[in-house]
Amino acid sequence: MGASKLDFFTKQQNELAIAAKALSHPARIAIVQYLAKVNACVCGDIVDKLPLAQPTVSQHLKELKNAGLIKGTIEGNAVCYCLDLKSMKKFRDIFNGLLEPENVKSSCC
Amino acid sequence: MGASKLDFFTKQQNELAIAAKALSHPARIAIVQYLAKVNACVCGDIVDKLPLAQPTVSQHLKELKNAGLIKGTIEGNAVCYCLDLKSMKKFRDIFNGLLEPENVKSSCC
DNA sequence: AATCTATATCGTAATATTGCGATATACAAT
DNA sequence: ATTGTATATCGCAATATTACGATATAGATT
Numbered sequence: 710m711g712a713s714k715l716d717f718f719t720k721q722q723n724e725l726a727i728a729a730k731a732l733s734h735p736a737r738i739a740i741v742q743y744l745a746k747v748n749a750c751v752c753g754d755i756v757d758k759l760p761l762a763q764p765t766v767s768q769h770l771k772e773l774k775n776a777g778l779i780k781g782t783i784e785g786n787a788v789c790y791c792l793d794l795k796s797m798k799k800f801r802d803i804f805n806g807l808l809e810p811e812n813v814k815s816s817c818c
Numbered sequence: 819m820g821a822s823k824l825d826f827f828t829k830q831q832n833e834l835a836i837a838a839k840a841l842s843h844p845a846r847i848a849i850v851q852y853l854a855k856v857n858a859c860v861c862g863d864i865v866d867k868l869p870l871a872q873p874t875v876s877q878h879l880k881e882l883k884n885a886g887l888i889k890g891t892i893e894g895n896a897v898c899y900c901l902d903l904k905s906m907k908k909f910r911d912i913f914n915g916l917l918e919p920e921n922v923k924s925s926c927c
Numbered sequence: 928a929a930t931c932t933a934t935a936t937c938g939t940a941a942t943a944t945t946g947c948g949a950t951a952t953a954c955a956a957t
Numbered sequence: 958a959t960t961g962t963a964t965a966t967c968g969c970a971a972t973a974t975t976a977c978g979a980t981a982t983a984g985a986t987t
Contacts, residue, residue, distance in 0.1 A: 717869040718844035722851070726844040733839035734945085735827035738916075742831070745916055753963065760826040765946050767965055772944095786954035786963055797917055804913065807847075807854055808906055843975085862933065871977050876935055878975095895933055895984035 721803065728800040731776030736761060736769050741792065744779060750789035830912065837909040840885030845870060845878050850901065853888060859898035 718726075732738055736759055743758055744751060756766045770790060773779040777796040781788045827835075841847055845868055852867055853860060865875045879899060882888045886905040890897045 718848060722844040722847045725847050726842055729838045729847075730842035732913075733835055733842045735831040735835040736945095738831045738834050738838075739827060741916060745918070756964090761945095762947050763964075764948080764966080768945080768947095771965085783954095783964095788964060794917075801914060801917060804841075805910060807850060808903075808910060809854070845975095865934090870975095872934075873936080873978080874976050877977095880935080881974095892934095892984090895931095897934060 725803050727776050744792045750791040752787040752789040834912050853901045859900040861896040861898040
């Protein structure tokens, strides 16, 4: 075996896991941070910002896109990427919801 | 190759990636949700809550512990697990910070 | 001491991720 | 039409993750 038993878990659990997986690599964190910083569509210069070869960056962008965290629109012969803010916020809200009972102090540990 | 080029990225980027990786599996999401729900140390019954064998659950717990998201304290012959709220909040804050410029509407896409 | 219970670790198979050179695609510019 | 530029995909090697049976460990119970 080795494959994940995704079927047992709820839709929300799998969704959150997919988003977290998309952010589970520092290169993808760096991409998201950069897109958040410039807060606009960015064509082309993402590869220059990372210490990785172009095919590798392309693959990371694809993973972020598949997870729904970024969007890419074709602009001439380039592709413009930006955050999918709606999706990012959804993920953030679910994650924050995970910690809701934080106001109740843990009884031990 | 295939190994991550972790050295290039900042400490914060790697930390966030590690926390995200810890949450990148639905079983680990389920564990965190369960601990958040009961909001207490839980001895023993985590294995029963998941559709996975005991060694597998033990491994997932170890990963969450290594990432600092949960704590485990030995209690007799059992181990009690609970969320590391401080660490969870830290991760949440960094992640939320990632979206700070959300108030500025994207100019395209 | 022998046994039970709870959890961890080892070993291993199946699968997934990471990275990149080579190559393909697609539009732009000459 | 040829060439250049930007990005994607293919194919492969190295490594990591996932899962679990078997086994080890450690405290509790008898």
